[in-house]
Amino acid sequence: MAGQRRQEKWLQPDRDGKESGCGRAAGNGDGRQMTPYFEFTNPTKLCSGKGAVDNLAYELQILGVQHPMILSDAVLEKIGTLRVVLQALGDRKIGRIFTDIPRDSSVEVVNRIAQEYRDYGCDGIVALGGGSVLDTAKGVRLLIGQGSDNLLDLMGCECLPQGEHIPFLAIPTTAGTGSEATAVAVIRNTERNIKMEYISQQLMPDVAILDARMTQTLPPRITASTGMDTLCHAIEAYSCMQKNPLSDAYAVAAIELVRGNLMKAVCCGRSRKARLAMANASFLAGAAFSNSMVGVVHAVGHALGGVCHIAHGDAMNILLPAGMIFNRKVCREEYAGLLLYLAGPEVYVQTPKEKRADRAITEVLRLRRRLHQLTGLPLTLKEAGVDPAKFPEVAGVALNDGAVIVNPRQVTYESVIRILEMCYGE
Amino acid sequence: MKNEMMNQMNRLVLAVLLRGLRVLYRSDDRVRAEMDSWRKGLTLKLVCGPGGAALAVRQDDACGVVQVRRAQRTDITMRFKSVSGAFQVLSGQVGISDAYARHLFALEGDIYQTMSFVRCVEYIEAYLFPGFMARRILREVPEKKLSSLRVYALAAVERVR
Ligand SMILES: [Fe+2]
Numbered sequence: 111m112a113g114q115r116r117q118e119k120w121l122q123p124d125r126d127g128k129e130s131g132c133g134r135a136a137g138n139g140d141g142r143q144m145t146p147y148f149e150f151t152n153p154t155k156l157c158s159g160k161g162a163v164d165n166l167a168y169e170l171q172i173l174g175v176q177h178p179m180i181l182s183d184a185v186l187e188k189i190g191t192l193r194v195v196l197q198a199l200g201d202r203k204i205g206r207i208f209t210d211i212p213r214d215s216s217v218e219v220v221n222r223i224a225q226e227y228r229d230y231g232c233d234g235i236v237a238l239g240g241g242s243v244l245d246t247a248k249g250v251r252l253l254i255g256q257g258s259d260n261l262l263d264l265m266g267c268e269c270l271p272q273g274e275h276i277p278f279l280a281i282p283t284t285a286g287t288g289s290e291a292t293a294v295a296v297i298r299n300t301e302r303n304i305k306m307e308y309i310s311q312q313l314m315p316d317v318a319i320l321d322a323r324m325t326q327t328l329p330p331r332i333t334a335s336t337g338m339d340t341l342c343h344a345i346e347a348y349s350c351m352q353k354n355p356l357s358d359a360y361a362v363a364a365i366e367l368v369r370g371n372l373m374k375a376v377c378c379g380r381s382r383k384a385r386l387a388m389a390n391a392s393f394l395a396g397a398a399f400s401n402s403m404v405g406v407v408h409a410v411g412h413a414l415g416g417v418c419h420i421a422h423g424d425a426m427n428i429l430l431p432a433g434m435i436f437n438r439k440v441c442r443e444e445y446a447g448l449l450l451y452l453a454g455p456e457v458y459v460q461t462p463k464e465k466r467a468d469r470a471i472t473e474v475l476r477l478r479r480r481l482h483q484l485t486g487l488p489l490t491l492k493e494a495g496v497d498p499a500k501f502p503e504v505a506g507v508a509l510n511d512g513a514v515i516v517n518p519r520q521v522t523y524e525s526v527i528r529i530l531e532m533c534y535g536e
Numbered sequence: 537m538k539n540e541m542m543n544q545m546n547r548l549v550l551a552v553l554l555r556g557l558r559v560l561y562r563s564d565d566r567v568r569a570e571m572d573s574w575r576k577g578l579t580l581k582l583v584c585g586p587g588g589a590a591l592a593v594r595q596d597d598a599c600g601v602v603q604v605r606r607a608q609r610t611d612i613t614m615r616f617k618s619v620s621g622a623f624q625v626l627s628g629q630v631g632i633s634d635a636y637a638r639h640l641f642a643l644e645g646d647i648y649q650t651m652s653f654v655r656c657v658e659y660i661e662a663y664l665f666p667g668f669m670a671r672r673i674l675r676e677v678p679e680k681k682l683s684s685l686r687v688y689a690l691a692a693v694e695r696v697r
Binding site: 145146147148149265266268304306309350351403509511514515516518520522 | 632639642651654
């Protein structure tokens with residue numbers, strides 16, 4: 111009950127009293143104007159649905175891959191998910207199988223795998239795993255394609271020339287990061303304790319394979335956490351400065367799938383329908399935010415990951431409502447519009463126009479509460495074991511995350527501290 | 537406007553930007569704190585379109601930044617894709633965050649370290665452009681620690697060589 115009261119208190123008007131019309135991008139009643147220029151790219155071929163993994167051998171053949179490097183992790187090897195993929199390869203040769211990828215992959219891991227890729231004469235990459243495996247694979251592909259041996263030399267945004275084309279197939283085993291559909295890779299820099307962002311079209315897989323068999327064994331707690339990451343991608347993509355009509359379409363389609371399937375995937379993990387729907391939601395939300403970027407929730411979430419080692423999805427779940435409340439001042443219309451997809455048409459039409467944005471935030475809070483009851487997914491930073499003494503360091507790192515540049519509202523040190531305090535839960 | 541005219545304007549504003557950075561390093565503690573957080577000797581380059589004006593600077597403890605001539609490789613390079621794109625930003629029509637959102641430039645180097653530079657540019661934009669322009673291009677206009685006129689006057693007499 112206390113939790114519920116706390117959450118409702120969150121919905122009070124912003125402390126400075128001003129509710130809209132003060133931000134440069136604030137709505138004027140006619141909706142935010144469309145950006146004068148936008149770009150949209152998603153060259154990835156999507157194979158989604160029943161038996162999708164069985165097409166792997168064919169897709170490799172089409173891409174001309176003779177000796178693929180298979181990247182995965184030890185857990186997927188143990189529970190048999192990797193075996194399903196290897197069986198799908200039939201009699202095709204394999205260059206190298208590498209399953210020693212940690213949960214929080216780093217520059218060193220990427221550099222080492224790239225070396226093995228060369229040593230074993232591989233000619234393509236198949237990545238099977240969650241965000242960490244997929245992002246590691248992206249790093250390896252970038253290194254090989256650019257003929258480099260250190261990822262730190264390739265930092266930047268949209269700056270790398272088309273290198274050698276390295277065939278790359280991604281098979282996600284969580285429905286969350288959407289990494290199979292993005293031009294972004296987040297990789298840890300162990301030395302500086304930060305998560306670095308790489309943004310390049312060359313990070314986009316040639317093929318993404320979505321198959322319910324790959325996510326069916328995901329425990330409810332992780333299903334919930336990664337599902338909230340997907341929701342967060344869609345909501346942030348729909349409200350960031352780089353949003354555009356195409357990314358909007360992907361974002362709202364993702365939110366509808368989350369609304370209809372996340373609870374089912376958590377409660378009955380064996381439901382292939384719910385699992386596949388969530389995999390598609392993840393891909394759609396990934397494509398959306400790859401083109402419109404994410405905002406303050408991800409900036410702070412990456413910082414919490416880097417400094418306090420909080421799992422990404424957990425951080426998203428904790429931070430999302432606070433981030434929405436922070437941006438509400440300039441995103442009222444976007445949030446009001448999202449209510450239709452978050453809650454369905456009945457709730458949308460029954461809610462007065464001026465209350466829709468707040469209702470959208472309430473819907474997110476509600477979903478969080480239900481997931482918490484079902485899986486124990488933490489609602490506060492306190493529950494997640496974050497030490498508030500780390501807040502200044504987290505805020506400092508968050509401010510330098512690339513995501514703050516497109517957040518619709520200016521992100522300052524003080525505002526990050528306020529968000530962290532709000533999420534601490536006292 | 538012809539490319540050459542935009543080029544001239546870009547060159548002029550880059551010179552103002554360099555002076556502005558140095559003036560604000562001395563007179564605005566927020567800008568100073570940002571620049572003090574840069575790695576020692578960090579080099580930064582702004583390139584205003586292919587064949588366009590360019591400015592390269594290096595972090596300096598005494599003045600904030602010093603200009604580097606003939607900088608081949610810098611730690612961070614912000615490369616505008618076109619002369620007109622750079623002109624939109626340098627003439628105050630588009631803010632730096634909008635410029636990013638509109639893909640007006642590509643970034644070579646560490647995104648993490650660039651964010652501090654972006655904040656410095658946003659402070660300078662607040663000083664150099666009139667209020668109505670600053671409000672249009674900035675998400676939040678920071679409070680000024682001294683008048684814009686004073687910044688312009690100090691920048692005019694700033695010795696950069
Ligand atoms: Fe995410």
